[in-house]
Structures are given as structure tokens and as C-alpha cells.
Amino acid sequence: MNGVPELPDMSAVGAWLTEGAPDNAIPEQAMSPIAAMRLIDQELAVEGIPERNLATFVTTWMEPEARQLIEGNLHRNFIDHAEYPQTFEIQQRCIRMLAELFNAPGETTGTSTQGSSEAIMLGALSLKWKWRERREADGKPADSPNLVFGGDVHVVWEKFCRYFDVEPRIVPLQPGKYTIGPEDIEPHVDENTIGVAAVVGTTFTGHADDVVGINDHLLDLKEKKGIDVPLHIDGASGAFVWPFLYPHSEWDFRLEQVRSINASGHKFGLVYPGIGWLIFREKSDLAEDLVFYENYLGKTDATFTLNFSTSSSMILAQYYNFVRFGKVGYRRLMEVMQENAASLAADIAGIGKFQIIGEGEETLPLVAFNLAEEHPYDEFDIAFQLAAERGWMVPAYTMPPNAQDVKMMRALVKLTLNRSLVDKLHLDIAEAIETLEKKGPVSKSERRLVKTSVTH
């Protein structure tokens, strides 16, 4: 040795350091586990930091014990009920717990899913099948089903209609009116309506449709015209928030026409992606024809899913949260997020440029806001500036028709956004505004980088 440090063996690290990552074909040669891990880890470093992603509703932090449970069960295929009966029992417990939380009147059924999208596809399929049963029993044609919902729904509802051949009857929004009520659905509902979908906790502003009003209208329709139209609640985000923050608000099975509810365990259920839930009011609300029976995994099993194999980890993690936090813990966690959201809303309003959307109404722990007046810059410029200066991901987006001229911004306040980060975010928004006041709107090329997605 002459004082020059010995270099590591570069062949063990891998050619990717200087040649780039394999991207078109599986490489012929192997690499060491550490090299493979570093290759992927280094690439991911260019992405946003999940804790600063205020666009997503999805959980970005869980307790170390929950992570341990998740890691320890990734290899347990949930669908192997015969081999893993206790995992199946734990899933059933979660379904019963959610049914109780949503005030189901008695014994019910449901399923875990990959997320709310799968839950909605399955729930809406059941609406279609049950409608067809009713039509056939009455000797009436069942060839032109429709589904009624507002423009405030997530894209999955339109996806369902296209994939499964149902006419979407979409109630348009209006500037300043971002949820729907009975007067909106009334002209669209008829005997071919398989159901009405109402949202509790919309993707766009976090508020709830007038579920009580819609339920009353459907009851009236049943009584006066004999048309029984079920109501499905899209509680992707809200079904884990409303029971704890607004326990006296009726949006669930306390209302007679509410026949099914979906919830995303990976949103305010506080579990990592992907886990969702579909809960029926009564067993009979699940169309029996949609349940498949097979015995290739060791015993006869009933399945009602679009997928088959999936890891057990997130189901176990959901049960972990239920028993770990209890109702008291969930309530406290929701209150923490709500308090921080209220503080952020007050701070943003205090900047003097913005209006807070639907302030004082029941909503998710988030702040939806937009510029109160015209400026040389807009919400998309602010989103860019905030990301460029501090790496915050606060999306800007336009509202659905007929409010498409309204621009909006939205910051989710999850557990990872504690009060000191709320204060920091407020100062960073104020600073971004200051920069834009001085330099004017951002350039065209900068605009292309703005985070605009609202759909999760």
C-alpha cells in the first residue's frame, strides 16, 4: 500500500452506476441485492417526498409496529382462505366493525378490496343486478339502466358506467355549488335508475352531498310512485371521518335508502395503500348472482371481487389500527387533523388573497381555497411557485362542468402535517405569493410542471 485507499470492487456494485438502469429488457446478468436496491432507491430520489405531498388522501405514515406486521405478512395470500382461515376471520371482523360504525341495522355482509375504486365497481354492479332482478320480476324490460350522480364524484363512477354499460346521468355543478341535493337528482331519476350515488367527502372540496335530502326524496318516490331507488354512499374519504367528527350527522345506514357504502382504508382509515371496503346494509343487498363459488384452494369458498390473489398485509394493518386506536383514538386523530386544517385555513385566509371554500361546513381535514380576486398570476402559478421554492405538492385544478372556469387549490392535512409544518406551509404560501407579485406569472414551460391531479 502506498497511501492510496483501496477502491471498492465496482463489478459488485454494477454497471448501472455509469451505464444507466436496465429499461427495455430483463438484463442477462444478475446483480447483487445491494446494487439492485441502490439502483431503485437512487432513481426514486427524484420523486416528491410523500410527507410533502398534500395532494393525496392516501396514508403516508404508519406506526413501526404496523409496518412490522405489514412486512411480516406480505407473503400471505389473502385469497387462500383454507390455508389462512384466521386472516379471513380478521377480514370478517373488520367488515362487522365497519358495519357497526356505519349503523347497519343487523347482520350484513361486505368485502375488502384494493381500494374504493374496486369497492365502487362491485357495489354498483350489485345495484345493476338488483335492479335487473326487480325489473324482471315485474315483467318489465331491463335493457337501459342508468345511474344518477353529481359532477362532484370521483372519475371511477364514470369508469364504472363505461365499463359496465350503464348510462351515466351526471348532475352538473355550478360556480359556488360544489355538491348536490334532492332538487338536483329529481329530474334524472326514473324506473330505469339502478341507484343514486352520493359522496361524503368529495375529492374536489371535501364536503358532503345532501344525503338526508336525497334519502328523503327517494323515500317519497318509493311511497308515491312505487319506484324503489337505492342510494350508495361513496365514503372513500368521509366514511372514516364523519363517524368521529360529525357523529350526529346522518349519512349512513341510519337512512333507509342507503343500501351500500364504500370506504378507503388507505385514506382516513390510516392504512398504507391499497385497501378498501364495501359494506352492504343487509345481506340481501348483495346480488347472489355475483358471488362465485370455487374449491381449488382446498375448500369451497365464496368470492365477490374483481381481483383474486392479494397480500393479507393491509387487511391485517386495518385490523391493527382498529384495535390499536379504538374509537377514542380514531376520534382524537381526526380531531388533530381537523384542528390543524382549521389553523391552516385561518392562516391562508389571513394572507388576504384567498377565499376558503365552504368554511364552517362539515368537511374532510383539508383546506380547499382559491384566489378571491383576479391577479396577473393564478392558482396554477402558485402551485408551481410553492413546489419550486419548497417542494410542497399542493395541487391546482379546475372544477368539473359547469364550474369548469373555477380554479381551485387543495391541501390535505394528514397526521404528517403537524402544527409547525402548518405554520411553515403558511409562510411558504405567503412567500410564493410575494415572489409572484414581483415577477408575475410563471412561464409556459414552468406551467407544464404544475401538479394538477385531484383524483386520489
Ligand SMILES: Cc1ncc(COP(=O)(O)O)c(C=O)c1O
Ligand atoms: C370520493 C372518492 N371516491 C373514490 C375514490 C377512489 O378511491 P381509491 O383511490 O381508494 O380507489 C376517491 C379517491 O380519491 C375519492 O376521493
